[in-house]
Amino acid sequence: MKMRNKFRKPTTLRCNAGSRCTLSVILWTLVGFLIMFHLRYMVQHRAVQGGEDIHLHTSYHPVFRELENVEEESIKVPPPRKRSPRAEKRKPRRPTTLIDEFLDESSQIRHIFFPYLRTAIDPRKDAGNDSFYYYPGRIWLDTDGNPIQAHGGGILYDEMTGTYYWYGEYKDGPTYHAHKRGAARVDIIGVGCYSSKDLWTWKHEGIVLPAEETDENHDLHKSNVLERPKVIFNKQTSKYVMWMHIDDVNYTKASVGVAVSDSPIGPFEYLYSKQPHGFDSRDMTIFKDDDGMAYLIYSSDDNSELHIGPLSSNYLDVTHVVVKALVGQRREAPALFKHEGTYYMITSGCSGWAPNEALAHAAGSIYGPWEIMGNPCMGGNKVFQLTTFFSQSTFVLPVPGVPGLFIFMADRWNPADLRDSRYVWLPLTVGGAVDRPLDYNFGFPLWSRVSIYWHKKWRLPSMWTAVSGQK
Numbered sequence: 001m002k003m004r005n006k007f008r009k010p011t012t013l014r015c016n017a018g019s020r021c022t023l024s025v026i027l028w029t030l031v032g033f034l035i036m037f038h039l040r041y042m043v044q045h046r047a048v049q050g051g052e053d054i055h056l057h058t059s060y061h062p063v064f065r066e067l068e069n070v071e072e073e074s075i076k077v078p079p080p081r082k083r084s085p086r087a088e089k090r091k092p093r094r095p096t097t098l099i100d101e102f103l104d105e106s107s108q109i110r111h112i113f114f115p116y117l118r119t120a121i122d123p124r125k126d127a128g129n130d131s132f133y134y135y136p137g138r139i140w141l142d143t144d145g146n147p148i149q150a151h152g153g154g155i156l157y158d159e160m161t162g163t164y165y166w167y168g169e170y171k172d173g174p175t176y177h178a179h180k181r182g183a184a185r186v187d188i189i190g191v192g193c194y195s196s197k198d199l200w201t202w203k204h205e206g207i208v209l210p211a212e213e214t215d216e217n218h219d220l221h222k223s224n225v226l227e228r229p230k231v232i233f234n235k236q237t238s239k240y241v242m243w244m245h246i247d248d249v250n251y252t253k254a255s256v257g258v259a260v261s262d263s264p265i266g267p268f269e270y271l272y273s274k275q276p277h278g279f280d281s282r283d284m285t286i287f288k289d290d291d292g293m294a295y296l297i298y299s300s301d302d303n304s305e306l307h308i309g310p311l312s313s314n315y316l317d318v319t320h321v322v323v324k325a326l327v328g329q330r331r332e333a334p335a336l337f338k339h340e341g342t343y344y345m346i347t348s349g350c351s352g353w354a355p356n357e358a359l360a361h362a363a364g365s366i367y368g369p370w371e372i373m374g375n376p377c378m379g380g381n382k383v384f385q386l387t388t389f390f391s392q393s394t395f396v397l398p399v400p401g402v403p404g405l406f407i408f409m410a411d412r413w414n415p416a417d418l419r420d421s422r423y424v425w426l427p428l429t430v431g432g433a434v435d436r437p438l439d440y441n442f443g444f445p446l447w448s449r450v451s452i453y454w455h456k457k458w459r460l461p462s463m464w465t466a467v468s469g470q471k
Helices: 019-048 062-068 085-090 098-103 382-386 462-468
Strands: 151-158 163-169 190-196 203-210 225-234 239-247 255-261 269-274 284-288 294-300 305-310 323-325 331-339 342-349 359-363 371-374 392-398 405-412 422-434 448-453
Touching (some): 062 422, 163 225, 190 225, 225 284, 239 284, 331 392, 331 405, 342 392, 342 448
Parallel strands (some): 151 392
Antiparallel strands (some): 163 190, 225 239, 239 255, 255 269, 284 294, 342 359, 359 371, 392 405, 422 448
């Protein structure tokens, strides 16, 4: 027999007024929703009336219309190759996916992901109206006619020279596996540097941080790992400071390295490596804020979380301050940027050299809390979106003179031949419809949507041309 629980608390409201209590609750609920929607309207209305402020409504601005007109892709998986009955019995064939074809160096459609050299972007050729177009995935040549080698890189704008400097891994060597279970790798050659005035024509400035050829105990010995170099300028010391991921062939060192130079084109002097804050560090980046403060952001705890901490005033070390973000999310390849006081970040999942789904994040403070805003990729097709257009984030560059417009920089890794990995540069905007407003405290804060648009061919709008002085 069911017993009555004498300790059970009543679940009904104690109200002697009967129905008046229920009516009061309903009225106050309606008032709360009215206040919420009124505030939301005021935020959006202020954004529209702000003149140059296109934070929430970039789609209404003519500069963005062409970039937001995404392209679709229809790539068919080729029919499977014939197999012997014995092989089929030993291991039945599973359906081949587009990702399988991407990773298969003998795929019949490999040229779609890694176009031939004859289609290379060559700024030496004046193509008239076809100049200054980006072609994601194509080989990109420098002013000497050689493929650009700046993988996992980032860009520094040097105000003193009015020049952009692109730093990245110089992978112009053979790909091999150090041992049976080792990841595909290329011996360290060094950090390559390229300079440009227009973000399209790049001059090779040389290897600004070379590998160590003889000392096997040196962090930069060619048998080790140097990845994701980023450079920022310190106004107090007038030094250019480079941070990078330093590791051994088995990825057990898990450290950051620091180098410094008096010039953006080096040579950089390597200082040391360490595990920041006493934690392992793998994929990393650095971010310089508007106030001159700089921060190190790195994947840690076996890539299960991100750590964020400020650098010292000279940018040569971390401080004791560190916070954890995206705990348990297993995100890597962080790329931070800021727009109108809000911090945004693009991250990648952890799947080795195989592409995966990007996520956008937003926060009111660089220390968080960081909200997950979902997949920012638009266009292509579902597989393109779930693989970040078959690439991985490395940097997000603001476009001067065009508020809310950024260049999303990513690497399309080629694990079979890492030096032939390609660059995927695409337009990224902050604005448009609010992304999942009711997920955040009844609609607040109203993070603007981050969108990355797929295009086979695109170029920056004329507003950038006017600002940069290009013809």
